[in-house]
Amino acid sequence: MNGVVRTLQKMQAELEKTGHAVKLISPDLYGSIPCPTYPEIRLALVRPGAVGAEIAGFRPDAVHLATEGPLCLAARRWCLRSGLPFTTAYHTHFPDYVARRTGLPASWFWRYIRWFHGPASAVLVSTRSVRQQLRAHGIAQVRAWGRGVDLAAFTPQAVPPAFFADLPRPIQLYVGRVAIEKNLEAFLSSRRPGSKVVVGDGPARAALERAYPHAHFPGAMFGEALAGAYAGADVFVFPSRTDTFGLVMIEALACGTPVAAYPVTGPVDIVTPETGALAGNLDEAIAAALLCDRAACAAYGRTFTWESSARDFLSGLHAIGRERMDSAA
Template sequence: MRIAIVTDAWTPQVNGVVRTLNAVRAELQGQGHKVMVISPDLYTAVPCPTYPEIRLALTSASDVGRRLAAFGAEAIHLATEGPLCLAARRWCLGRGVPFTTAYHTQFPDYVSARTGIPAEWIWRYIRWFHTPACAVLASTASIRQTLVEHGIGHVRHWGRGVDLAAFHPDVMPNESFAHLPRPLLLYVGRIAVEKNIGDFLKLDHPGTKLVVGDGPARAALQAEHRNAIFAGPLFGAALAGAYRAADVLVFPSRTDTFGLVMIEAMACGTPVAAYPVTGPVDVLTPDTGAMAERLEDAVAAALTRDRADCAAHGATFTWAASAAQFLQALVPVPRRLAA
């Protein structure tokens, strides 16, 4: 099948959307499917207000449509709610071409956190954007329920996976962190206001707080929390080694739809401490982590979990299964596309 994925989030961004799309694309290509990604790097783009790492493509529906037609797309998926996918949506609706969408990000909460705009105002846009789709893909049961409660009922499950060749319990711990006082409390992800990393950095717990990642809030938080170690972004073996070296991954976000870092940590044998919110409630089990409204309580409980149980649970999340769910949700284009 010739599958077109349109997305406003793409490399060099480092986030769950980009990682998911890259992993699923690789799985589909490995099965012999042809996958084209239409992303902002194909266009002149401007930085997103308050979030300059995100580039907003300057394009038109006709241009996106020409690319879809030239590729001969047999299925079209719109991954995000930004201007590039808006253009593709407009083109598809104008020609009666079916498409699917996905709800990757708690966009209403993120916008509200950054601007003060009420989240319900943003939900009006989310409903408008996704309603014409043949299916809206969501990663967890909690997110599906959230979408249903906001008037979006045509939801299909699309789970996430782990690169089990990279993240596994036998990986060597990162020696850079071997000397740090224990327990080693790890945060991995973007350093941004919506990730609620301040709650992690303010934890009153013995040991060392280690932050892996980068983002717009890093400089301010690093200056304020000099007792924490900011290691910057890590990838591949270095990231897996950080997970393996840690005693617990602390996941302080209250707005993530899933949280890939949680299943990567578990695959390396590291338990997770989190709030009892969407994402953790769908991913963690009593044997692999702990959730509590006091993050200190979740950390203390997570430190008692067995690493073997964590690794076994983490290994149940595969990109092969994720790609199969994505493929099953696609809706074939019934005729050859014309620009």
Template sequence: MRIAIATDAWSPQVNGVVRTLQSVRAELERMGHQVMVISPDLFHSLPCPTYPEIRLAFATTGAVGQRLEEFSPHAIHLATEGPIGVAARRWCLSRDFPFTTAYHTQFPDYVAARTGVSPEWPWRYIRWFHQPAEGILVSTGSIAETLHAHGLPQTRPWGRGVDLSLFGDVAPDPGIRALPGPVQLYVGRVAVEKNLEAFLRSGHPGTKVIVGDGPARAELEARYPDARFLGARSGAALAGAYAAADVFVFPSRTDTFGLVMIEALASGTPVAAYPVPGPVDVLVPDVGALHEELDRAIALALTRDRATCAAYGRRFTWAASARQFLSALVPGYPEELAA
């Protein structure tokens, strides 16, 4: 099967969307499918305002369409609502070619957090982009309910996975392990919409460690000098950080899933979070704690058993995620062909 994925999020960006698409592509290719990714690195681009590491591609319908025509896909998936996604959407509609989309990020909430405008304005754009899709892939039931409430009922489930050869199989980082405990870890973008300051303001004793980078890092690092900002990590260095922490803190209120939560769990580290979409769908009481008071969530999560956390986190696999992706692209796709 030939599958085309159009995405405005791709390497060298470091985020959950990119990791998801790269991991699922690898699984699809392992199954024997051909996957073409139309991404910003194929076009001239400019830095996104306030997010310079994200490139906005000058992707015309003609340029994207030429690549699609040459590939002659059996299925087309539009992963993002940016310029490449819009160009691919226009090409599909002009040819009555069915396509799926995905709702990876709470775009209306992100825009509201950064600009102060009402989320209803960006929701108009979200409805416009996704309404013609045969299916909208969502990572959790809560996000499906959100889309249904905004007039987008055609959701299809698409879970996430963990690289089990990495997370849970790397020794704890000795430098992080030696910090005064309990070590409280955050992994992700350092940006306003991640609500990281709620974690940095929390009063639970121990050491706060932040792995990641982003536009808010310099300001937050200056304002919270007791926290350890380690910058972006990947591979074994990231896995070692998860394994060294006593608790993983996920302060975001706007994520659709929170891939970092299951990576932490697979590493044996319990999770503390707010009771909001994403955490409420992913976490169960034995592996973490949800509370509107983040200090209380941290204290409760620290009582969870690490072996139980690891066993639960290892239930999330990219192979299962890829099978769900295929089924969403082609409803009724025989699962034995996806094995």
């Protein structure tokens, strides 16, 4: 479970709510292997023809490739062979992410990004700064696709976890994958007094628990429990430098909790002076964010809806046309 998966789940629900039929072709349908250095992610082992048969059998009006992994590579190849248009999405700073895990230059992986997204009718991206970055790397056909919050669940009235009552204030919260690319060491080594809470799980959790014994690692939370963690915190800290958006930031804001982050892609497109603080020094960002008005944060957070996100998604799709689909099938 991560931001990409949650976004796709919400898109499916919103599209079906308005009468669209959605077929999700995902790695659980095929044999798979664990991703090197990230075993929680499974990489599908599949031939283009097998994916093509699934697409052709559904006879879709549009095809969207969600990620740059093996399954979408197979779908991409089949669509190109069949002459069918498709859209893609750029969810993560893949070159920076892989560079951190391999130690190789990010420029090497930008070549792959340009190759993968080059034939797409449109590349759907979440923020203006990501659109600018892709254009700077030679990917011109970018379209806006915003994100949303479940406003029924994420509210300032959510009940905080019981253990928050015993923690020294201010409570500084992180929510998300506990992995190297999230830069959690920067948060956990910050010098602000109070309590640090890391909600989530991932491959780096055990090592971080050993290295930072005074931090609190309650594990993954969902639904009402997660909303309560957001609402009960004094500041939400987002130390990542590689995310393109960060759903957790707008969820925290909807619960009335200000955001502290670095001035990088994602936070610069979301956080305003009234709803958080951005600084090259995370301690400074946390201190400034703690002064923000929580009511203003909640009001701003409510402007992000999954309904508007689904409208963005639909407007970015490329209609195939029935004759072209019939010929491909």
